[in-house]
Amino acid sequence: MSKPKSNLKPKSNNTKTIIVALILCLVCSVLVAAAAVGLKPAQVENARLDRNKNILVAAGLFDPASDTNEDVAERFKDFEVEIVDLNKGNYLDDDALKAVGIDDRNTYDTSQATKNEALSDDLGNNDPASIGRKPKYAKVYVKNDDAGDPEMVVLPIQGYGLWGTIYGFLTLEGDMNTIKGISFYEHKETPGLGARIEEPKWRAMWTGIHSYDESGDVATGVATSGSRENWVDGISGATLTSRGVSNMIQFWLGEQGYKPYLDHVREESGKTLKSTDTQTSQKLTQKETHPVTELASIAPAAHGKEA
Numbered sequence: 492m493s494k495p496k497s498n499l500k501p502k503s504n505n506t507k508t509i510i511v512a513l514i515l516c517l518v519c520s521v522l523v524a525a526a527a528v529g530l531k532p533a534q535v536e537n538a539r540l541d542r543n544k545n546i547l548v549a550a551g552l553f554d555p556a557s558d559t560n561e562d563v564a565e566r567f568k569d570f571e572v573e574i575v576d577l578n579k580g581n582y583l584d585d586d587a588l589k590a591v592g593i594d595d596r597n598t599y600d601t602s603q604a605t606k607n608e609a610l611s612d613d614l615g616n617n618d619p620a621s622i623g624r625k626p627k628y629a630k631v632y633v634k635n636d637d638a639g640d641p642e643m644v645v646l647p648i649q650g651y652g653l654w655g656t657i658y659g660f661l662t663l664e665g666d667m668n669t670i671k672g673i674s675f676y677e678h679k680e681t682p683g684l685g686a687r688i689e690e691p692k693w694r695a696m697w698t699g700i701h702s703y704d705e706s707g708d709v710a711t712g713v714a715t716s717g718s719r720e721n722w723v724d725g726i727s728g729a730t731l732t733s734r735g736v737s738n739m740i741q742f743w744l745g746e747q748g749y750k751p752y753l754d755h756v757r758e759e760s761g762k763t764l765k766s767t768d769t770q771t772s773q774k775l776t777q778k779e780t781h782p783v784t785e786l787a788s789i790a791p792a793a794h795g796k797e798a
Protein backbone atom coordinates (compact mmCIF):
# COMPACT_ATOMS: atom_id res chain seq x y z
CA MET A 492 0.00 0.00 0.00
CA SER A 493 1.49 3.35 -1.02
CA LYS A 494 1.74 6.29 1.46
CA PRO A 495 -0.60 9.22 0.82
CA LYS A 496 1.33 12.29 -0.46
CA SER A 497 1.63 15.15 2.05
CA ASN A 498 0.41 18.47 0.72
CA LEU A 499 2.36 20.44 3.42
CA LYS A 500 5.06 22.79 1.98
CA PRO A 501 8.66 22.13 3.12
CA LYS A 502 9.69 24.47 5.99
CA SER A 503 12.96 25.43 4.26
CA ASN A 504 14.68 24.91 1.00
CA ASN A 505 18.34 24.53 0.01
CA THR A 506 18.80 28.17 -0.94
CA LYS A 507 17.67 29.37 2.48
CA THR A 508 19.97 26.88 4.21
CA ILE A 509 22.97 28.06 2.18
CA ILE A 510 22.19 31.74 2.85
CA VAL A 511 21.88 31.15 6.60
CA ALA A 512 25.14 29.15 6.59
CA LEU A 513 26.92 31.92 4.66
CA ILE A 514 25.67 34.62 7.03
CA LEU A 515 26.76 32.52 9.99
CA CYS A 516 30.21 32.04 8.44
CA LEU A 517 30.52 35.74 7.75
CA VAL A 518 29.51 36.72 11.29
CA CYS A 519 31.91 34.15 12.79
CA SER A 520 34.83 35.25 10.62
CA VAL A 521 34.21 38.91 11.50
CA LEU A 522 34.15 37.98 15.19
CA VAL A 523 37.35 35.91 14.93
CA ALA A 524 39.13 38.64 12.93
CA ALA A 525 38.01 41.31 15.40
CA ALA A 526 39.23 39.19 18.33
CA ALA A 527 42.57 38.57 16.63
CA VAL A 528 43.07 42.27 15.89
CA GLY A 529 41.77 43.35 19.29
CA LEU A 530 43.95 40.91 21.22
CA LYS A 531 47.13 41.56 19.22
CA PRO A 532 48.34 44.48 21.40
CA ALA A 533 47.80 42.40 24.54
CA GLN A 534 49.72 39.48 23.00
CA VAL A 535 52.61 41.75 21.98
CA GLU A 536 52.64 43.27 25.47
CA ASN A 537 52.67 39.84 27.12
CA ALA A 538 55.50 38.64 24.87
CA ARG A 539 57.50 41.78 25.73
CA LEU A 540 56.87 41.32 29.44
CA ASP A 541 57.86 37.67 29.25
CA ARG A 542 61.08 38.52 27.40
CA ASN A 543 61.95 41.23 29.92
CA LYS A 544 61.23 38.86 32.78
CA ASN A 545 63.58 36.27 31.27
CA ILE A 546 66.28 38.89 30.83
CA LEU A 547 65.95 39.69 34.55
CA VAL A 548 65.98 35.96 35.42
CA ALA A 549 69.27 35.58 33.54
CA ALA A 550 70.57 38.67 35.33
CA GLY A 551 69.63 37.22 38.73
CA LEU A 552 67.23 40.12 39.30
CA PHE A 553 63.88 38.34 39.35
CA ASP A 554 62.29 36.36 42.15
CA PRO A 555 59.22 34.49 40.85
CA ALA A 556 57.93 34.06 44.40
CA SER A 557 57.54 37.75 45.11
CA ASP A 558 58.15 39.91 42.04
CA THR A 559 55.25 41.44 40.15
CA ASN A 560 54.95 42.71 36.57
CA GLU A 561 55.50 46.22 37.96
CA ASP A 562 58.78 45.08 39.53
CA VAL A 563 59.86 43.70 36.15
CA ALA A 564 59.04 46.98 34.39
CA GLU A 565 60.83 49.02 37.06
CA ARG A 566 63.98 46.87 37.17
CA PHE A 567 64.21 46.61 33.39
CA LYS A 568 64.57 50.40 33.21
CA ASP A 569 68.15 49.97 34.48
CA PHE A 570 69.12 48.26 31.22
CA GLU A 571 70.25 49.98 28.03
CA VAL A 572 69.45 48.36 24.71
CA GLU A 573 72.48 48.27 22.43
CA ILE A 574 72.91 46.86 18.94
CA VAL A 575 76.27 45.17 18.42
CA ASP A 576 78.05 44.51 15.15
CA LEU A 577 78.98 40.90 15.85
CA ASN A 578 81.84 40.81 13.36
CA LYS A 579 83.52 44.02 14.52
CA GLY A 580 82.42 43.95 18.15
CA ASN A 581 81.29 47.57 18.39
CA TYR A 582 77.98 49.27 19.12
CA LEU A 583 76.00 50.93 16.34
CA ASP A 584 74.67 54.43 16.98
CA ASP A 585 71.37 55.57 15.47
CA ASP A 586 72.99 56.82 12.24
CA ALA A 587 74.92 53.59 11.79
CA LEU A 588 71.74 51.63 12.45
CA LYS A 589 69.87 53.57 9.76
CA ALA A 590 72.76 53.05 7.35
CA VAL A 591 72.42 49.27 7.67
CA GLY A 592 68.63 49.37 7.43
CA ILE A 593 67.61 49.18 11.11
CA ASP A 594 65.11 51.94 11.87
CA ASP A 595 64.62 51.43 15.57
CA ARG A 596 66.87 49.54 18.02
CA ASN A 597 63.91 48.78 20.27
CA THR A 598 61.79 47.10 17.64
CA TYR A 599 64.74 45.46 15.85
CA ASP A 600 64.07 41.73 15.80
CA THR A 601 67.04 39.44 15.26
CA SER A 602 64.77 36.53 14.28
CA GLN A 603 63.42 38.63 11.42
CA ALA A 604 66.97 39.73 10.59
CA THR A 605 68.00 36.11 9.98
CA LYS A 606 65.42 35.98 7.17
CA ASN A 607 67.04 39.00 5.53
CA GLU A 608 70.23 38.36 3.54
CA ALA A 609 71.50 41.90 4.09
CA LEU A 610 71.18 41.58 7.86
CA SER A 611 72.45 38.04 8.37
CA ASP A 612 75.14 35.56 7.35
CA ASP A 613 74.70 31.98 6.20
CA LEU A 614 76.79 29.83 8.56
CA GLY A 615 77.10 26.98 6.07
CA ASN A 616 79.09 24.08 7.52
CA ASN A 617 80.46 26.21 10.36
CA ASP A 618 77.29 26.05 12.39
CA PRO A 619 77.78 24.15 15.68
CA ALA A 620 74.59 25.59 17.21
CA SER A 621 72.58 24.53 14.11
CA ILE A 622 70.92 27.91 13.63
CA GLY A 623 71.43 28.19 9.87
CA ARG A 624 71.87 31.96 9.66
CA LYS A 625 73.40 34.36 12.15
CA PRO A 626 72.27 38.00 12.49
CA LYS A 627 75.06 40.47 11.68
CA TYR A 628 73.76 42.75 14.41
CA ALA A 629 72.74 41.47 17.84
CA LYS A 630 70.64 43.17 20.48
CA VAL A 631 72.21 43.14 23.95
CA TYR A 632 71.05 44.55 27.28
CA VAL A 633 73.62 46.43 29.34
CA LYS A 634 73.37 47.48 32.98
CA ASN A 635 75.94 50.07 33.99
CA ASP A 636 77.07 50.87 37.52
CA ASP A 637 76.94 54.36 39.04
CA ALA A 638 80.31 55.21 37.49
CA GLY A 639 78.96 54.33 34.03
CA ASP A 640 80.99 51.13 33.69
CA PRO A 641 79.29 47.94 32.56
CA GLU A 642 78.08 46.00 35.59
CA MET A 643 76.59 43.20 33.53
CA VAL A 644 75.54 42.41 29.99
CA VAL A 645 72.67 40.13 28.97
CA LEU A 646 73.28 38.30 25.70
CA PRO A 647 70.53 36.58 23.71
CA ILE A 648 71.53 33.03 22.73
CA GLN A 649 69.92 30.31 20.63
CA GLY A 650 70.74 26.85 19.36
CA TYR A 651 69.20 23.54 18.44
CA GLY A 652 68.38 21.07 21.22
CA LEU A 653 66.85 17.68 20.51
CA TRP A 654 63.43 18.71 19.21
CA GLY A 655 63.87 22.30 18.14
CA THR A 656 65.58 25.62 18.70
CA ILE A 657 66.21 26.66 22.29
CA TYR A 658 66.17 30.42 22.99
CA GLY A 659 67.68 31.97 26.08
CA PHE A 660 69.77 34.68 27.67
CA LEU A 661 73.28 34.49 29.13
CA THR A 662 74.45 37.19 31.52
CA LEU A 663 78.10 38.04 32.08
CA GLU A 664 79.43 40.19 34.89
CA GLY A 665 81.35 43.42 34.26
CA ASP A 666 84.58 41.49 33.64
CA MET A 667 82.88 40.13 30.50
CA ASN A 668 83.97 36.68 31.63
CA THR A 669 82.22 35.48 34.80
CA ILE A 670 78.76 34.06 34.15
CA LYS A 671 76.13 35.72 36.31
CA GLY A 672 73.16 33.66 35.16
CA ILE A 673 71.31 31.96 32.34
CA SER A 674 67.65 31.55 31.38
CA PHE A 675 65.74 29.73 28.69
CA TYR A 676 62.39 31.09 27.55
CA GLU A 677 61.41 29.07 24.51
CA HIS A 678 62.17 25.49 23.49
CA LYS A 679 60.55 22.23 22.42
CA GLU A 680 62.42 19.88 24.78
CA THR A 681 60.50 17.20 26.68
CA PRO A 682 59.13 18.05 30.14
CA GLY A 683 61.03 16.04 32.75
CA LEU A 684 63.94 15.45 30.34
CA GLY A 685 65.42 18.20 28.19
CA ALA A 686 63.03 20.81 29.60
CA ARG A 687 64.94 20.57 32.89
CA ILE A 688 67.30 23.17 31.45
CA GLU A 689 64.71 25.59 32.85
CA GLU A 690 65.04 24.34 36.42
CA PRO A 691 66.60 26.90 38.80
CA LYS A 692 68.82 24.21 40.33
CA TRP A 693 70.47 23.39 37.01
CA ARG A 694 70.66 27.01 35.89
CA ALA A 695 72.32 27.91 39.21
CA MET A 696 75.30 25.73 38.29
CA TRP A 697 76.30 28.29 35.66
CA THR A 698 76.60 31.16 38.10
CA GLY A 699 80.18 32.11 38.91
CA ILE A 700 81.97 30.03 36.29
CA HIS A 701 84.30 31.58 33.73
CA SER A 702 83.52 31.83 30.04
CA TYR A 703 87.16 32.08 28.90
CA ASP A 704 90.55 30.87 29.97
CA GLU A 705 93.42 33.32 30.28
CA SER A 706 94.34 32.96 26.62
CA GLY A 707 90.83 33.90 25.53
CA ASP A 708 89.57 30.49 24.46
CA VAL A 709 86.04 29.49 25.43
CA ALA A 710 86.51 27.47 28.60
CA THR A 711 83.03 26.27 29.47
CA GLY A 712 80.20 24.07 28.25
CA VAL A 713 77.99 21.22 29.44
CA ALA A 714 79.83 18.01 30.39
CA THR A 715 77.74 15.08 29.15
CA SER A 716 79.90 12.49 30.89
CA GLY A 717 81.54 12.92 34.26
CA SER A 718 82.50 16.30 35.66
CA ARG A 719 84.82 18.75 34.02
CA GLU A 720 86.48 21.77 35.57
CA ASN A 721 84.57 24.99 34.83
CA TRP A 722 81.88 23.05 32.91
CA VAL A 723 78.32 22.48 34.03
CA ASP A 724 77.16 18.90 34.62
CA GLY A 725 74.85 17.51 31.94
CA ILE A 726 71.29 16.53 32.77
CA SER A 727 71.00 12.76 33.03
CA GLY A 728 68.52 11.28 30.55
CA ALA A 729 68.84 14.43 28.44
CA THR A 730 72.27 14.11 26.90
CA LEU A 731 71.15 15.46 23.54
CA THR A 732 69.59 18.61 24.98
CA SER A 733 72.66 19.08 27.20
CA ARG A 734 74.89 18.78 24.15
CA GLY A 735 72.71 21.31 22.29
CA VAL A 736 73.03 23.80 25.14
CA SER A 737 76.79 23.22 25.25
CA ASN A 738 77.11 23.88 21.52
CA MET A 739 75.04 27.04 21.68
CA ILE A 740 77.00 28.44 24.65
CA GLN A 741 80.30 27.76 22.89
CA PHE A 742 79.06 29.22 19.63
CA TRP A 743 77.77 32.47 21.16
CA LEU A 744 80.85 32.95 23.37
CA GLY A 745 83.10 32.22 20.40
CA GLU A 746 84.53 34.25 17.52
CA GLN A 747 81.34 33.95 15.48
CA GLY A 748 79.27 35.12 18.44
CA TYR A 749 79.93 37.75 21.08
CA LYS A 750 83.67 37.26 21.61
CA PRO A 751 84.80 40.26 19.51
CA TYR A 752 82.29 42.43 21.38
CA LEU A 753 83.20 41.11 24.84
CA ASP A 754 86.93 41.53 24.10
CA HIS A 755 86.21 45.10 23.01
CA VAL A 756 84.24 46.00 26.16
CA ARG A 757 86.84 44.36 28.41
CA GLU A 758 89.62 46.28 26.71
CA GLU A 759 87.73 49.58 26.93
CA SER A 760 87.11 49.13 30.63
CA GLY A 761 90.78 48.29 31.24
CA LYS A 762 90.11 44.72 32.32
CA THR A 763 91.85 41.56 31.22
CA LEU A 764 90.96 37.90 31.44
CA LYS A 765 93.86 37.54 33.87
CA SER A 766 92.31 40.13 36.19
CA THR A 767 89.08 38.18 36.62
CA ASP A 768 88.82 37.51 40.34
CA THR A 769 89.43 34.13 41.87
CA GLN A 770 85.97 33.68 43.33
CA THR A 771 85.35 31.03 40.71
CA SER A 772 88.01 28.64 41.86
CA GLN A 773 86.24 28.40 45.21
CA LYS A 774 82.97 27.59 43.46
CA LEU A 775 84.68 25.02 41.30
CA THR A 776 86.15 23.25 44.29
CA GLN A 777 82.63 22.87 45.66
CA LYS A 778 81.27 21.75 42.31
CA GLU A 779 83.94 19.15 41.72
CA THR A 780 82.61 17.22 44.69
CA HIS A 781 79.23 16.86 42.95
CA PRO A 782 78.44 13.76 40.91
CA VAL A 783 76.89 14.20 37.45
CA THR A 784 73.70 16.00 38.35
CA GLU A 785 70.70 13.90 39.01
CA LEU A 786 68.31 16.82 39.04
CA ALA A 787 64.86 16.14 39.22
CA SER A 788 85.59 53.45 23.68
CA ILE A 789 83.00 51.45 23.15
CA ALA A 790 81.08 53.93 25.31
CA PRO A 791 77.81 53.74 23.43
CA ALA A 792 77.20 56.59 21.06
CA ALA A 793 73.49 56.30 21.65
CA HIS A 794 71.64 54.42 24.32
CA GLY A 795 68.19 53.07 23.92
CA LYS A 796 65.70 52.27 26.59
CA GLU A 797 63.35 49.49 25.76
CA ALA A 798 60.11 49.57 27.67
Ligand SMILES: Cc1cc2nc3c(=O)[nH]c(=O)nc-3n(C[C@H](O)[C@H](O)[C@H](O)COP(=O)(O)O)c2cc1C
Nearest residue numbers: 653680681684685686726727728729730731732733
Ligand atom coordinates in the same frame (compact mmCIF):
# COMPACT_ATOMS: atom_id res chain seq x y z
C1 LIG B 1 59.56 10.55 24.23
C2 LIG B 1 61.00 10.86 24.44
C3 LIG B 1 61.38 12.18 24.67
C4 LIG B 1 62.72 12.49 24.85
N1 LIG B 1 63.08 13.79 25.06
C5 LIG B 1 64.38 14.09 25.23
C6 LIG B 1 64.78 15.45 25.42
O1 LIG B 1 63.99 16.38 25.49
N2 LIG B 1 66.12 15.70 25.53
C7 LIG B 1 67.07 14.69 25.47
O2 LIG B 1 68.24 15.00 25.56
N3 LIG B 1 66.70 13.42 25.32
C8 LIG B 1 65.38 13.09 25.20
N4 LIG B 1 65.03 11.80 25.04
C9 LIG B 1 66.04 10.77 25.19
C10 LIG B 1 66.92 10.69 23.99
O3 LIG B 1 66.24 10.00 23.01
C11 LIG B 1 68.21 9.98 24.38
O4 LIG B 1 67.92 8.71 24.80
C12 LIG B 1 68.88 10.70 25.52
O5 LIG B 1 69.16 12.01 25.15
C13 LIG B 1 70.15 10.02 25.93
O6 LIG B 1 70.50 10.59 27.16
P1 LIG B 1 71.23 9.75 28.27
O7 LIG B 1 72.45 9.20 27.61
O8 LIG B 1 71.55 10.71 29.35
O9 LIG B 1 70.28 8.68 28.70
C14 LIG B 1 63.69 11.48 24.85
C15 LIG B 1 63.30 10.15 24.62
C16 LIG B 1 61.98 9.84 24.43
C17 LIG B 1 61.60 8.41 24.18
